[in-house]
Amino acid sequence: MSLTFAISPFLIIAFGAMALMLSEAFAKRSNGLALGTTIVFAAAGAFAMAVWLYGLEDIEGLDTLTPWLVVDRFSLFFDVLLCLGGALAALLAGGYLPEHNLDRGEFYSLLLFSTFGAMMLAAAGDVLTLFIGLETMSIGAYALTAFRRASAKSAEGALKYFLLGSFAAALLLFGFALIYGATGHTDLVGIGAALKAGASKQPMVVIALVLILAGLAFKVSAVPFHMWTPDAYEGAPTPATTYMAVAVKSGAFAMMLRVLLTAFGDPSSMSWSAGWPPVLAWVAVLTMTVANLIAGRQESVKRMLAYSSIAHAGYILVAVVATMRSQTLAGASVLFYLLTYTVSTAGAFGALILCGRRGAEAVSYEDLSGIGRRHPAAALPFALFLVSLAGIPPTAGFFGKWFIFRAAMESGLTWLTIIAFINSVIGAYYYLRVLVYMYMREPAAGAPIAVPMRSGYVTAALLVSALLVLALGLSPTRSLDVAVQAASFGG
Secondary structure, three states: OOHHHHOHHHHHHHHHHHHHHHHHHHOOOOOOHHHHHHHHHHHHHHHHHHHHHHOHHHOOOHHHHOOOEOOOHHHHHHHHHHHHHHHHHHHHHHHHHHHOOOOOOHHHHHHHHHHHHHHHHHHEOEHHHHHHHHHHHHHHHHHHHOOOOOOHHHHHHHHHHHHHHHHHHHHHHHHHHHHHHHHOOOEHHHHHHHHHOOHHHOHHHHHHHHHHHHHHHHHOOOOOOOOHHHHHHHHOOHHHHHHHHHHHHHHHHHHHHHHHHHHOOOOOOOOOOOOHHHHHHHHHHHHHHHHHHHHOOOOEHHHHHHHHHHHHHHHHHHHHHHOOOOHHHHHHHHHHHHHHHHHHHHHHHHHHHHOOEOOEOOOEOHHHOOHHHHOHHHHHHHHHHHHHHHOOOOOHHHHHHHHHHHHHHHOOOHHHHHHHHHHHHHHHHHHHHHHHHHHHOOOOOOOOOOOOOOOHHHHHHHHHHHHHHHHHHHOOHHHHHHHHHHHOOOO
C-alpha cells in the first residue's frame, strides 16, 4: 500500500478545508457547510481507522516521513479522536451559529485547519514539525475565540489567549533551542538517545526541561498557567468553546506525551528525585484542587464548565505522572480518559446550547431553573453528560477515572490517587448543582427563562455523544484495548 494511504487523514482534512473555503467564497449562503465539515471529519476519521486495521507494517515508505511525521497507532488514535471532537463541534455550530446570527462560513474552515495542526502535533517526531503544528492549531483557536466580533468578552478572551499563548510558545521554542544546543538534535528520538547517553546531566538541559514543562502546562490549561481559559471559554461562541475544550486539549496532551516519553524518557529525566514526574505531580494537585474550588463558586454554567475542563486536565496529569513506571497502562488510561472526556464535554456544551435560543439563552444556573419540568427532552441529555463528567457509573466518565486511578495506584502513587479521588468528589458538587436547579428549582418571579432551541444538527451531536457515553460506560473493554495498543509508541 502506498504512503499516500498512510497520510490520507491529513490530506482529507487539508483538501476538505480548502474545498469548503472555495465553496463558501462562491456560494451566496453558508447552508450545508456544517454538514460538509462533518462529512470531511468523518471521512478523515474513517481513513485513520482503515490505516489502523490495514496494518502499518504493510505500508511501504513510512520511513521517508521520519522524523518529521511519525505515523503510528498513537497518532492514528488521536486522528480519530480529534476528528470526532471536530465533527461534534461542527454539528453544534450548524445549529448555534444561525440561531445567534453568527453564521459565517470561515468558522468551519478554521475548525478544519486547526484540527490539521492538532493532528500534526500528535504525529510530530521533530520539534520543528511540532512547532508548526502547534501554531497552526493555536492560530485557528485564537480566531475561533474572537469569532463573536461584536462581543467585548469574546475580544477580551481572544486577546488574553493570544498573548499568553504566544508567550507559552516562546517558552517552548526557547526550551527546544537549549535542547538542540545540548544534544545537537531536533528529532525527539535523537534527543532521547543523547539524554540517555549522559547529556541529561547538563544544567542547560534542566533549564530547557523547565521551560518546556511550562509551555506544555499552558497548552493543557494546567494551574498556574490556566488564567486564559475561563475568559476564552466564556467569550467564545459555545461551539468554539466545545472545540477548544475537547480537540485543542487532546492535541496538547498528545504533544505532551510524545515529548515527555520520547525525548525525556531517559531514567534521569523520569526519576522521582530529579526528573519531571514530581513537578507534574504537584501541578496536577494544584490543577485539580484550585479548579474544583473555583468552579463551585461560579454562577455562569459555561464558566463552570471551563473550570471543570481545567480540573479534568489535572486528572489526566495524574496518569501522565504514572507513565514513569508504567508507560503502556498509564498512557492507555490517558488516551481512554481523553475519549470519554471528549464525548461527555461535547455533549454537555451541546446540551447547554440546546437549552437556550436567541434572546433566551441559557447562561447561568438560574436560567436553567425548572427546565427539567418544562422541557424534559432538553434537560435529560444535559443530566446524562453531567453525570458522566462527575464520574458516576455506568457512564463513560466513571471508567475514565477508574482506569486513571488504577494506573496511579499500580505506579505507587497512592497519595496522588487519594487527592485525585477527593477532588473528584468535590467536583461532583457543582455538576449535581446544575441538576438541582433543572429539576428542583423554579425560576424567580420576573427572572429570564431559557427557551430551548430546535436544531437537527445539535440533536444529532447530542445523540452521537449520548450513545458513545453509554457505550463506553457499559462496555469499556474494547476501547481500552485499543488505547493500550495506541499507547505503545511505534506500534
